[in-house]
Amino acid sequence: MTNKEIAKVLKLSASLLELHDENIFKIRTYSNAVMRIERQKERLDTKSLEELEAVEGIGKSIAQAIVQIVERGSFDVLEALLSKTPPGVVELLGISGIGPKKINVLWKELQIEGPDQLLMACRHGRLAGTKGFGLKTQETILQSLDFAIGQRGKVLYAKAEPLADSLLNLLRTALPGQKIALTGDMRRKMEVIDLVEIVIDSQDADAASNILQNESSVYIDEQTSGPFSLRGMFKTKNLKWQIHFARPIDFTGKLMLSTGSERHMAAIAYDGKSLRQYLLENKIESEASAYAQFGMPYIEPELREGTFETSFSETNRPPDLLKVSELKGAFHNHSHYSDGQDSLRQMAQACIDRGYHYLGMSDHSQSAIYAQGLQEYEILKQHKEIDELNKELAPFRIFKGIESDILNDGSLDYSPEVLASFDFIVASIHGNLSMDIDKATRRLIKAIENPFTTFLGHPTGRLLLKRPGYAINHKIVIDACAAHGVIMEINANPKRLDVDWRWVNYALSRGVVLSINPDAHLTKGLDDMRYGVLTGRKGGLSKEKTFNTWSLEMVEQYLLDRKRRWK
Numbered sequence: 001m002t003n004k005e006i007a008k009v010l011k012l013s014a015s016l017l018e019l020h021d022e023n024i025f026k027i028r029t030y031s032n033a034v035m036r037i038e039r040q041k042e043r044l045d046t047k048s049l050e051e052l053e054a055v056e057g058i059g060k061s062i063a064q065a066i067v068q069i070v071e072r073g074s075f076d077v078l079e080a081l082l083s084k085t086p087p088g089v090v091e092l093l094g095i096s097g098i099g100p101k102k103i104n105v106l107w108k109e110l111q112i113e114g115p116d117q118l119l120m121a122c123r124h125g126r127l128a129g130t131k132g133f134g135l136k137t138q139e140t141i142l143q144s145l146d147f148a149i150g151q152r153g154k155v156l157y158a159k160a161e162p163l164a165d166s167l168l169n170l171l172r173t174a175l176p177g178q179k180i181a182l183t184g185d186m187r188r189k190m191e192v193i194d195l196v197e198i199v200i201d202s203q204d205a206d207a208a209s210n211i212l213q214n215e216s217s218v219y220i221d222e223q224t225s226g227p228f229s230l231r232g233m234f235k236t237k238n239l240k241w242q243i244h245f246a247r248p249i250d251f252t253g254k255l256m257l258s259t260g261s262e263r264h265m266a267a268i269a270y271d272g273k274s275l276r277q278y279l280l281e282n283k284i285e286s287e288a289s290a291y292a293q294f295g296m297p298y299i300e301p302e303l304r305e306g307t308f309e310t311s312f313s314e315t316n317r318p319p320d321l322l323k324v325s326e327l328k329g330a331f332h333n334h335s336h337y338s339d340g341q342d343s344l345r346q347m348a349q350a351c352i353d354r355g356y357h358y359l360g361m362s363d364h365s366q367s368a369i370y371a372q373g374l375q376e377y378e379i380l381k382q383h384k385e386i387d388e389l390n391k392e393l394a395p396f397r398i399f400k401g402i403e404s405d406i407l408n409d410g411s412l413d414y415s416p417e418v419l420a421s422f423d424f425i426v427a428s429i430h431g432n433l434s435m436d437i438d439k440a441t442r443r444l445i446k447a448i449e450n451p452f453t454t455f456l457g458h459p460t461g462r463l464l465l466k467r468p469g470y471a472i473n474h475k476i477v478i479d480a481c482a483a484h485g486v487i488m489e490i491n492a493n494p495k496r497l498d499v500d501w502r503w504v505n506y507a508l509s510r511g512v513v514l515s516i517n518p519d520a521h522l523t524k525g526l527d528d529m530r531y532g533v534l535t536g537r538k539g540g541l542s543k544e545k546t547f548n549t550w551s552l553e554m555v556e557q558y559l560l561d562r563k564r565r566w567k
Helices: 003-019 024-039 049-053 060-072 076-083 087-092 100-108 115-123 135-150 157-174 205-213 248-259 262-267 275-281 287-292 344-353 376-393 437-449 474-484 501-509 523-538 552-566
Strands: 180-183 195-200 218-220 229-234 239-245 329-333 358-364 397-405 424-428 487-491 514-517
Touching (some): 003 024, 003 100, 024 060, 049 060, 060 076, 087 100, 157 180, 157 195, 157 239, 180 248, 205 218, 205 229, 205 239, 275 287, 329 344, 329 424, 344 376, 344 523, 358 376, 358 424, 376 397, 397 552, 437 474, 487 523, 501 523
Parallel strands (some): 195 239, 329 358, 397 424
Antiparallel strands (some): 180 195, 218 229, 229 239
């Protein structure tokens, strides 16, 4: 368990203490512990109770709480607080725009015990007239609620994948010899999933139902299930699943029909007949043969969205999509110099273990106080350590970088002299996310025009299922990256996947080079690269257009040439 995960549990406890108007000193104890833990360089999950008590800023009670959190994901104080708090009120703590004190007023004075009740209160103007709120606060809360409620029942692809795989493997084990495949959004590798779909080449729904009746991880919704499909939920996540049944002769057609988006199925047409109509009226031997009927090559499942892929033909074939095995290194990574959990050596060794040839370190810059951004003396210390490691680990190479905050006016953090000491710069926005589209776009353009900018990091700042990205004019931003030779990041953290796949193909059409960057804060974060690859593939990204598939020699020369321009 990472320090951030421990801090998150304690932060919830501090919020609940404040919600219940507990002793202010107790609240401060937890709040201060959260800040200490987030800034702690050493991992706490491996320490004993005695070792934790010896850590500066962590007293006996917090140390005991940490031990319990590591063991079971919770602790006594939190469980006691949760037991006397309605679940809906706890859910309100995740809504931006309102803190524990305001939620206390909503709960105790307005008898609001969940997001749905709060939404109705906002729409009827009840909050605007309540002391401590006002019209502006009501509007902010309403926007946050609309977004949060719209995300219900949805799960990040990275969270849905193991659930889908477990259900798939269960069915394959219990029904040997039958064709069983994922379909729908899972097969298209959508970034957010609200339904896991599976197709089976059988019409015996009872056999599958009997298997799942005895499975503890799922339950069957008898009311919505029938002879042609089973429906239910995963017990550990608020995620629905559906199993489609088809005769063996219809399996491929059913798989294809349930994979492609509605736009894809309607957009591909010939002689007045759509792909959907063709599949409904004909038995097909393979998906490739169905596309051939429309003069098209086989289209990979993740591309079937009804966008650029509908223009493919035998003379305009799709590219060979990027593969995880083609990546040769990782840029945009954090170490314990800022808010990462692991050392430079550990991050480098993790890359070597994965067969990578290089690592681009880019800890947070000095303006990111919340993330322990590097002061100038810390940069010198880090660069010295990188030099020593490069001698020891050669031919593996660590590149010296920084994730420089894009300030409110679009300038980069640090002076030109400090920026010139790095091999590369990832320019990213982390603060003031409420600018309108014109101001936000101008802010990004100024950063892109800065000759020190090598990569544009997570362009919209979105956190999937938690907050929408800030509004930007994607075309203008992408065109600027093309004009100034700035590499656009596909941030591979499954909570970000930013730039969105819907803009990848436009970036490619403008000649922009993209890079699959993990934004790793610990060694296992490097494994998120695969989610970035999936995002790139959905946009038609190939090896040739991906910066971190380049050889070490090519990357060294590119960065050297670009650095010469800084002077």
